[in-house]
Amino acid sequence: MPRRSSGLPVAATVLALSIGAGLAVGAAMKSAPRRPPDSAPGRTARRSHFGGYQVAGRTVTIDAPRSRIFQMWRDPNRLTDFMEGLAAVQVSGDSVTWVVQSPDGRFPVETRLVEERPDEALAWRSAEGADIQIEAKVQLRDAPAGRGTEVEAHVAWRPQGGIVGHWAAMLRGTDPAIRGKQDLKRLKMLLETGEIATSANRKGDD
Amino acid sequence: MRALTWHGKHDVRVDTVPDPQIVNPRDAIIEVTATAICGSDLHLYDAVIPGLQPGDILGHEFMGRVVETGPKSTLKKGDRVVVPFTISCGACFFCGQGQFSACDNSNPVEKQEASELLYGHAVSGLFGYSHMTGGYPGGQAEYVRVPFSDVGPIVIPDGIPDEQVLFLSDILPTGWMAAENCDIQPGDTVAVWGCGPVGLFAIQSALLMGAHQVIAIDHYPGRLDLARGLGAKVIDYTQTHVLEALMEMTGGIGPDAVIDAVGMESHGFAPDRIMDAVKQKIGVGADNIHALRMALMAVRKGGRVSIPGVYGGMADKFPMGALMEKGLQVRTGQTHVQKYTRELLHRILEGEIDTTFLISHRLSLEDAPTGYRNFHGKQNEWTKVVMTPGAASGPAQGGDHG
Structure with a gap:
């Protein structure tokens, strides 16, 4: 497992710049004259790499107030209720360690809480010197006409070296975009219905 | 318990399988008293709907008696209920609009991928109708686990025969x-x-x-x-x-x-x-x-x-x-069953609607494979098959028009 030592604030800046630059280059290559940017979120661009990063994200509307959803994301004991393959979350000040259950056993992903705006946004970024370079953000917006809250989650990570193996194990071969989407849907089920749907006919069945 | 299980094209069998249990708080367990074969079950019988797995329990038109309830169920043990084939949470945006078959929360998340790929959105869970609609074990069985039992099942007054109300299910x-x-x-x-x-x-x-x-x-x-x-x-x-x-x-x-x-x-x-x-x-x-x-x-x-x-x-x-x-x-669209059950039960009780004319054959659940074979092959005579779990195996009993 190679250790990466680049500072993540730097990485995030690089990420932001590279997304912008990549889009500009992509747009310039597509056609001339250059197309003006559209209204869609950047991650829905017709490209899968943003610099050296992979980006995945999804928005789900949940019929619950922002405050209730924010509390779920802020409470380490609730995160494991809807995030598949997450064994535990340990919080100590700004430090948040996500203990991931993989087929190879448990391993920690160490992050720092880098943004917290109550009832609006939370963001985590991997700790300096961590094996896995990752940044994740959750944003909450009121949905129109009293339809609840639009919950947008996205994650950017750098799939390199041995990290790929770890990450792939963590995701059990599932596309991270699908995985994140499924976690958001579980959160929606939990908040809207009080339970997570299963077709298991007996406790403990799959 | 005994249940009709799918094993492949034109291969359905009555097997002994584990009894269902309460899994989620809003669940109830129903002891089935009457269960029918639907025309859409023939799509499964013909194996033209992928996403079925050998051993899956079929059936989505059923009724019975409540024998067990989860802590959040509003049903009581002993209630007679008809269960809608659509599984709906009653709380999401779609259920709130009366579009119960578009429920966002009843199809388990890991089963939603196929219909998102095929239709652009995930469809709701259905009983006994392939894993694309949730892979829920169906009602051609002695017992059924009914999720969201506080929303779907409609309680039937005693004294009304099963056959008069069974088809409220679909x-x-x-x-x-x-x-x-x-x-x-x-x-x-x-x-x-x-x-x-x-x-x-x-x-x-x-x-x-x-x-x-x-x-x-x-x-x-x-x-x-x-x-x-x-x-x-x-x-x-x-x-x-x-x-x-x-x-x-x-x-x-x-x-x-x-x-x-x-x-x-x-x-x-x-x-x-x-x-x-x-x-x-x-x-x-x-x-x-x-x-x-x-x-x-x-x-x-x-x-x-x-x-x-x-x-x-x-x-x-x-x-x-x-x-x-x-x-x-x-x-x-798939039927928003929960939107209609109360009004239609009322019309049945008032004598405005009779549904029993449809039933051509009555069988024991043990003879379900015979029911499938004939409902599939003899459509002129076999218009509707109703089965009773627990009844002794035997020749089909004719309906009102034989």
Whole structure:
């Protein structure tokens, strides 16, 4: 497992710049004259790499107030209720360690809480010197006409070296975009219905 | 418990399987007292719906008695209930709109991927209808785990025989919604393709909603007789030019509304496979596509098209021009069963609606494979099969019209 030592604030800046630059280059290559940017979120661009990063994200509307959803994301004991393959979350000040259950056993992903705006946004970024370079953000917006809250989650990570193996194990071969989407849907089920749907006919069945 | 399980094309068996348990807080366990085979179960029997796994328990038209309740269930032990085939949470945006079959929260998340790929969105969970709709064990069994039991099941007063209310689970509301989707106005003619259970209940419903006349189209004499018995005029397409006849029977205008209660046996797991399946089966599929095409050609300008028939994939040679140039309105969808059960139970109790005329054969659950074989192969005589778990195996008991 190679250790990466680049500072993540730097990485995030690089990420932001590279997304912008990549889009500009992509747009310039597509056609001339250059197309003006559209209204869609950047991650829905017709490209899968943003610099050296992979980006995945999804928005789900949940019929619950922002405050209730924010509390779920802020409470380490609730995160494991809807995030598949997450064994535990340990919080100590700004430090948040996500203990991931993989087929190879448990391993920690160490992050720092880098943004917290109550009832609006939370963001985590991997700790300096961590094996896995990752940044994740959750944003909450009121949905129109009293339809609840639009919950947008996205994650950017750098799939390199041995990290790929770890990450792939963590995701059990599932596309991270699908995985994140499924976690958001579980959160929606939990908040809207009080339970997570299963077709298991007996406790403990799959 | 004993349950009817699927093992492959035309291979269903009654096996002994583990009893269900309460898994989620809103669950209830139902001891099944009556369960039916639906026309759409034949799609599974023919193995044209992928996403079934050997050992899956089929069945989505069932009722019974509550034997166990989760802490959040509102049912009581001993309640007699009919269970809608659509599993709906009652709390999401769609349930709030009465669009129960579009429920966001009843299809387990890991099972939603297939329908997102195929349809753009995940459909709701259904009992006993493949893993694309959740992989929920079905009701052709002695016991069923019923999720969201505080929303779906409707409690039936004692003293009403099972057979009078069993079809509240699917085909009666499905026929009713098909007619409602016709937005029937005074003087309207409604033409119905297909006189299976859904078509027959759509005929009955359209007449109750005030249609001037209902014209039923099929080729099984037995089924056309049932339609005639409900008050419909009938067309046997093997002896009559349907489009010409419909124009002549509507003063040269055409039916104001049409109902496709036939559906199409072409389903698939991924878009490319569906296209292949349709193209490979063009001889088989064409008849079924033919019914919808005929309906679109027959309906008058500005008319309404209601499609309760089950479609799962894509269709070739869809008459888009007729749809646009005649300004047609199309309404379709899996039935929002929970929206209709109370009103329809009331109409049954008031004697306005009888559903028992449909039942042609009564069997023990132990003889379910015989039921499937005959419902599939002898459609003229076997119009509806109702099965009783726990009953001794034996020859089928005839219905009201044998």
